[in-house]
Amino acid sequence: MDRWSTNPPLLSTSSPCQQRIFQNENVIKRHITTLRLILLGSRSVGKTSVGNTILGFKGKEDGKRTAQSAVRRGFVDETEVTLVDTPGWWKGFPVFDTPEAIKEEIMRNMFLCSPGPHIFLLVIDADMSFNARNLDAITTHVELLGEGVWKHTFIVFTKGDWLGAKPIEECIEGEGEALQTLVEQCGNRYHIINNKNAKDGAQVTELLEKLTEIVVGEDWEHFVPDERILITIEKRRRIVEEAAELRKERVKARRKSLTGTFKSHSVAGN
Numbered sequence: 001m002d003r004w005s006t007n008p009p010l011l012s013t014s015s016p017c018q019q020r021i022f023q024n025e026n027v028i029k030r031h032i033t034t035l036r037l038i039l040l041g042s043r044s045v046g047k048t049s050v051g052n053t054i055l056g057f058k059g060k061e062d063g064k065r066t067a068q069s070a071v072r073r074g075f076v077d078e079t080e081v082t083l084v085d086t087p088g089w090w091k092g093f094p095v096f097d098t099p100e101a102i103k104e105e106i107m108r109n110m111f112l113c114s115p116g117p118h119i120f121l122l123v124i125d126a127d128m129s130f131n132a133r134n135l136d137a138i139t140t141h142v143e144l145l146g147e148g149v150w151k152h153t154f155i156v157f158t159k160g161d162w163l164g165a166k167p168i169e170e171c172i173e174g175e176g177e178a179l180q181t182l183v184e185q186c187g188n189r190y191h192i193i194n195n196k197n198a199k200d201g202a203q204v205t206e207l208l209e210k211l212t213e214i215v216v217g218e219d220w221e222h223f224v225p226d227e228r229i230l231i232t233i234e235k236r237r238r239i240v241e242e243a244a245e246l247r248k249e250r251v252k253a254r255r256k257s258l259t260g261t262f263k264s265h266s267v268a269g270n
């Protein structure tokens, strides 16, 4: 049977985030019924591809710029996974350089999976170098989401195919202080994915196991987005829309008055 599906499995229960524990050959496997994830990262790092790999979607939208946040859902085994894909920021540029519309999309995403995401998947491409500028860019963008965000952030390294047999730990160590600081900031939670080998179910199984382990942890709650952020975004949007409407009215009025002047000149000239 295919492990990926868009339909609920027969065994699914309606209780959100209920966990089941299966014991098999001395291995305890925990399952959660729902998992809400948000993909974050700079442009072209492979956010959409990670979403496709997790949900088992074949090549949908990857390589095409994500301009607006989008919610996608599917079942991975018995877990209903909700994934919010988001537009990326320019790599290595701090939040100060990011257009307001992109910042708003990044912040709005956490309100698209009510009551809030379990985990933010911070996507980083393992084939590129990582320096202090990258760290600053990531930190300033992630912190747009509010307090407590780091506790809920998990790094997904993409382009695992570029590493070959080299373990990701070796890369983290070799890359230097900036990447090590980020990994520590995320509580040493990370996983490496090769989106070009999406048929390798083991990498998704392992990722989901790591995420499940976090979600079922003692005293662990999903991220609760600060409603004030949404109110501010909506207020700002209304102001922008009203200003655009006003500009449109002004242009219309000016066009009308110019047409009137032109007509009266033509009549006078006849």
Ligand SMILES: Nc1nc2c(ncn2[C@@H]2O[C@H](COP(=O)(O)OP(=O)(O)OP(=O)(O)O)[C@@H](O)[C@H]2O)c(=O)[nH]1
Binding pocket: 041, 042, 043, 044, 045, 046, 047, 048, 049, 050, 061, 062, 063, 064, 065, 066, 067, 086, 087, 088, 158, 159, 160, 161, 162, 193, 194, 195, 196
């Ligand atoms: N070799 C390799 N290429 C990958 C991998 N993951 C993604 N890519 C490629 O990287 C490019 C960008 O992938 P996307 O998933 O569209 O990246 P994104 O972060 O969603 O991009 P934006 O929406 O534009 O910000 C595409 O050409 C993918 O095929 C990977 O693991 N290995």
Ligand SMILES: [Mg+2]
Binding pocket: 047, 048, 049, 064, 065, 066, 085, 086
């Ligand atoms: Mg994308």
